[in-house]
Amino acid sequence: MVGPVIATFGSQEQKDRFLPATANLDIWWCQGFSEPDAGSDLASLRTQAVLDGDEWVVNGQKTWTTLGQYADWIFALVRTEPDAPKKQMGISFLVIDMLTPGISVRPIQLIDGGHEVNEVFFDNVRVPADQIIGERGKGWTIAKFLLGNERVGVAPVGTIKRALSDAKKHAGTTKSGRGTLLDEPLIALRFVELETQLAALELTVLRVAANSHGDKPEPASSILKLRGSQLQQDVFEFSADIAGPASLQWSQPDDTDLEAWTALATPTYLNFRKASIYGGSNEVQRSIIASGILGLKG
Ligand SMILES: Cc1cc2nc3c(=O)[nH]c(=O)nc-3n(C[C@H](O)[C@H](O)[C@H](O)COP(=O)(O)OP(=O)(O)OC[C@H]3O[C@@H](n4cnc5c(N)ncnc54)[C@H](O)[C@@H]3O)c2cc1C
Numbered sequence: 001m002v003g004p005v006i007a008t009f010g011s012q013e014q015k016d017r018f019l020p021a022t023a024n025l026d027i028w029w030c031q032g033f034s035e036p037d038a039g040s041d042l043a044s045l046r047t048q049a050v051l052d053g054d055e056w057v058v059n060g061q062k063t064w065t066t067l068g069q070y071a072d073w074i075f076a077l078v079r080t081e082p083d084a085p086k087k088q089m090g091i092s093f094l095v096i097d098m099l100t101p102g103i104s105v106r107p108i109q110l111i112d113g114g115h116e117v118n119e120v121f122f123d124n125v126r127v128p129a130d131q132i133i134g135e136r137g138k139g140w141t142i143a144k145f146l147l148g149n150e151r152v153g154v155a156p157v158g159t160i161k162r163a164l165s166d167a168k169k170h171a172g173t174t175k176s177g178r179g180t181l182l183d184e185p186l187i188a189l190r191f192v193e194l195e196t197q198l199a200a201l202e203l204t205v206l207r208v209a210a211n212s213h214g215d216k217p218e219p220a221s222s223i224l225k226l227r228g229s230q231l232q233q234d235v236f237e238f239s240a241d242i243a244g245p246a247s248l249q250w251s252q253p254d255d256t257d258l259e260a261w262t263a264l265a266t267p268t269y270l271n272f273r274k275a276s277i278y279g280g281s282n283e284v285q286r287s288i289i290a291s292g293i294l295g296l297k298g
Contacts, residue, residue: 001153002029002075005093005146009134018095030098032062032076032120033143039064040284042077043087043140047122049078049094051129056080056094058102058125064278068105068118071098081137091139095131102126110274112267147280151221152209154279155228157202160235164194167239170261174242181242190238197231219292222285229275229282240269 006018021027038045047060058078068074074096081090096103102125108117134142168191171181181187201224208220240247243265246258256263276282290296 001031001146001150002095004149005075005142006133008145009093009142013130014133027072028067028070030065030068030071030074030120032065032068032074032096034064035061036063040281042143043091045077045079045091047076047078048082049080049092049127051080052126054129056127056129056132058094058096058122058127060122062120062122063118064108065105065118065120066116066278068098068120069107069115073097074103074120075133077139077143080139084137088140090137091143092136093133093139093142094127095133096125096127100125100127110271112271114267114271148212148218148221150279151225151285152205152218154275155201155205155224156232157198157205157228160198160201160228160232163232163235163239164191164198166261167191167235167242170239171242174244187242194231194235194238197227197234201227201231219288222280222288222292225279226282226285226289229279232275233269233272236265236269236272240265 003019003022006014006022010018018027022029032047033042033045035045035047045060047058047062049056049058051057056078058076060078062074062076065071065074076094076096077091078094079090080092084090098105102123104121104123106119106121107115108119109115110117168182171187171191174181176184182191204220204227205224208218208224211220212218239261243262247262247265249256249258249263280288
């Protein structure tokens, strides 16, 4: 997410400093956009950065920060011009070392029992002034650019393909009547439906990628986010159906007699309820599609 931002909006010095290390995974990033009162309405964000000499002093809170507990750096949207006439103005894009004094990370536990998201607090965090990416106060343009890319990434064709092919393998080895689940006409039909939808998604991803240009967000990325997250959820729901009632036994894979895929089917299904929320909720994507693609007025 942040690589293309630095490549497009960063200075040469920032590109040299961050891009090779990011591509190498020497820097592991997290995303500091959402706040407790700024999710769908992201432009309402309140985390503030005030310039003091050659440093920004950052105060505020981010939330839902995925894998923030492992991150070396965070890229954050902060308000640098609180008096700007519109809330979309006066936002800037800062990159911050997670080891900077004043940053604290608190875990949020998810419905599957796992810990992948966090709250991140900034208490007088001092950030060198040259860690702003792009122009001061123009962070909203960067945020839209990044979110367009993020939404394409939230339609993970490869991951869905693998999950669907695993589900087929499991259906083919799960006994049912005289054969396996895969011999059941309704199960076989569902595979065909999901595989067809996946092929359509893959073609759309390629179309969006081919049409993307410059620093303008591609509104069709919202279609990918919407359909990709729905399809991913459908596949994980189907996998839980194939795993059957045994998968409701709530335990960790190393603490059960069940095969790992069966034990993980329900937690995975529950975990991926998140996909229709993150990257901008699916309701919000529908609004973007209505206005940005269909030209409808709200
Ligand atoms: C697992 C997970 C990981 C995440 N990771 C990150 C991360 O790493 N970094 C980060 O910055 N954020 C992250 N997010 C945050 C995510 O982007 C927000 O949760 C999302 O944008 C929704 O914001 P919200 O949670 O504040 O819900 P709200 O905006 O409060 O929305 C609540 C409900 O109201 C609906 N709604 C709101 N506005 C409208 C509208 N205008 N029209 C129709 N319906 C509307 C929403 O669809 C939703 O159903 C993550 C979220 C989750 C669940």
